[in-house]
Amino acid sequence: MRTIELDDTTIAYEEGGPADGVPVLLSHSLFFDHRMFDPLAALLQEAGFRTIAYDQRGHGQTPGAPRERLTMDARTADAAALLRGLDLAPAHVVGNSMGGFVGLRLAARHPELVRTVGALGSSAEEEHQLEAFAPLVERLGEEGAAPAIDVLLHIMFGDTSLASRPDLVAPWRERMAALSPAIADSALEVIHRAPVVEELAGCAVPVLAISGAEDHAYPPPLSDERLADAAGGRWVRVDGAGHSVALEQPEACAAALLEHFARHAVPA
Template sequence: MTARRTIPTIRHRTVDVDGVRVAYRESGPADGPVLLLLHGFPTASHQFARLMDALGDTPHRLIAPDYPGFGHTEAPTGFTYAFDRLADIVEGFTDALSLDRYALYVFDFGAPVGLRLAARRPDRVTGLIVQNGNAYEEGLSDTARAFTALRREVPGNEEQVRGLFTPQGTRFQYETGVADTSLVSPDHWTLDVHHLGLPGRADAQADLAFDYASNLTHYPAWQAWLRGARIPVLVVWGAGDPFFTPAGAKAYLRDAPDADVHIFEGAGHFALETHLPEIAPLIEDFLRDLRPSSPAGV
């Protein structure tokens, strides 16, 4: 009889963190080593649904929260949408779930959130997976540089930023740089459009967009953390990303010279959408070789 691959049970839960009702999904054994999956813009933890299925027989516990302003997480009126605050909530989330050791998977917005977390709690991070998550100046495309230079007080910039929240702007992020767009499920960007259209979400996303430039000032600190951490690093990158160039993937080798770097031609920003069959085995091997008992920096 042919052996069957294990299909995981994925649970969808919520936990209160400083007045924010954080929605998250998780799979795997409750006592397994943790992989914390941090999503990007304009999506939410649902971006990891297929990956969690693909990693179904891993002994790791996979946990993917939605940030305030994203997915099914509910934030109170008056919440400040800035990257520091997103990191505060994710840090509180790890405390609420008693996650004292974990590997990080960071994508897009997940990089500035997760790397803030790593710099604050370096003893907790056992390994790092980066997928189109930038932490180097050379990784910024001309489009990204122009975006980070936008200032809210300049007439027309607000309208330009909010164009990213439209169905056309969201679809652009999924399909640009992709060689075969038939591999990109319209369900994901359609779901993103739904969440972006919820009350207050466009305002929250505009606040985060204009705060994005703050992340660049943290690059030296994050790079210094990575140099000192000496943890295993896997970098997987869509070469056609209109925001973050392959130079940003290669730059990780400067501070983590043993990093395993893979750049996928024909993939865009959302590389998991088109190249999951190639990326999932790399993550499986990474997690298999990861030594969760080895603290970062030791």
């Protein structure tokens, strides 16, 4: 992977596609890393886009940080610095779950850096399952992810994937189970994030909300109709996918995103 020095950390990222293609920044979910976008990135690259999938702090090959650097605001600042540091702006920004939280904040706070946002399996609202998720996060901090792996997989994948896609789920079971108790700091900031509904009022950046019909974490309409309403955007619901819709149904996501990009293309 490539790396770039930003402020107080080193961000690892994977780049692909034509060097002169319109850039697409890919921002992953909690518990995942840039590899969750491998299938989607390949499809976007085939369509002529340049993709940059990065590891957020405390995930993949990007080092962790104190909790105050793991908030959604801090992660948004990281993404903005990455867009500037790699001279990507304005870029399409596509984020799944935690990555979507980042994308929505970029749209609201740094519209000059963003062409469009695709928020997948995401929400503009405060955490609606806080009482259910808080004990899980506490357990992660005490024991790491391995003892809770079945719960995590249920949250992060849809029923179809869990029942019939062992080729997809098994590698992530192994990767997630290896996560140390430090992952709890990231999880805690995710579930205690502030809403951005008011910030998105009058948003000038075109936003597309893509949901998985089987999302156990942020089920529709939270992750599609309500998000689109908050951002003044559009929404698409994908069958056969759960919370990790970018990974579970990359073809459907690519089709929706490419239509979204084309709808808001800047004339040459």
